[in-house]
Amino acid sequence: EDQVTQSPEALRLQEGESSSLNCSYTVSGLRGLFWYRQDPGKGPEFLFTLYSAGEEKEKERLKATLTKKESFLHITAPKPEDSATYLCAVQGYNNNDMRFGAGTRLTVKP
């Protein structure tokens, strides 16, 4: 069964303090690994899709990387507006659905 584990559960950073979020996964044939951002009470907002080990994607202060077992979301010089829950999900060749991790709740203090 596909599984996704995210760590840490919560992360508090000072503005400008760079860090990384981890997403470990097991899936029988990876079709895609997805990162979403979710603000409280709102729908997940798509950030990145990665589908092969070694791939990297960047968007503003965020950079996502992928290996065969895990993905990292690196946040460089975060700002308070980056505060949100970051969700990781995988889609395998055996499934049409996405399996989500529990998320990392990021708080960036000014």
Next chain:
Amino acid sequence: DSGVTQTPKHLITATGQRVTLRCSPRSGDLSVYWYQQSLDQGLQFLIQYYNGEERAKGNILERFSAQQFPDLHSELNLSSLELGDSALYFCASSTPGGSQETQYFGPGTRLLVL
């Protein structure tokens, strides 16, 4: 704005009742997915429809059902509601093709069962 719309935004009802949640996918998307998000469970996949046909089923209760209409909008029907059904319900849509299908989520419907 993802382009996926959901109505209503909020719904308050009583145990034993039945409700219908509605979703309109992004223009051109043929697939619709339904998810449930509660505080202790995270995002759980319920069901997927593709161009009117059921394509995949997740952890959907027998009290719940869904359908996708010819205009591609979808409805999720929840019946015999229990307190534990209180949650955020999200719809997502995607365009088929390629090695993976990125799903775009709507704003959700918050259901409170009293």
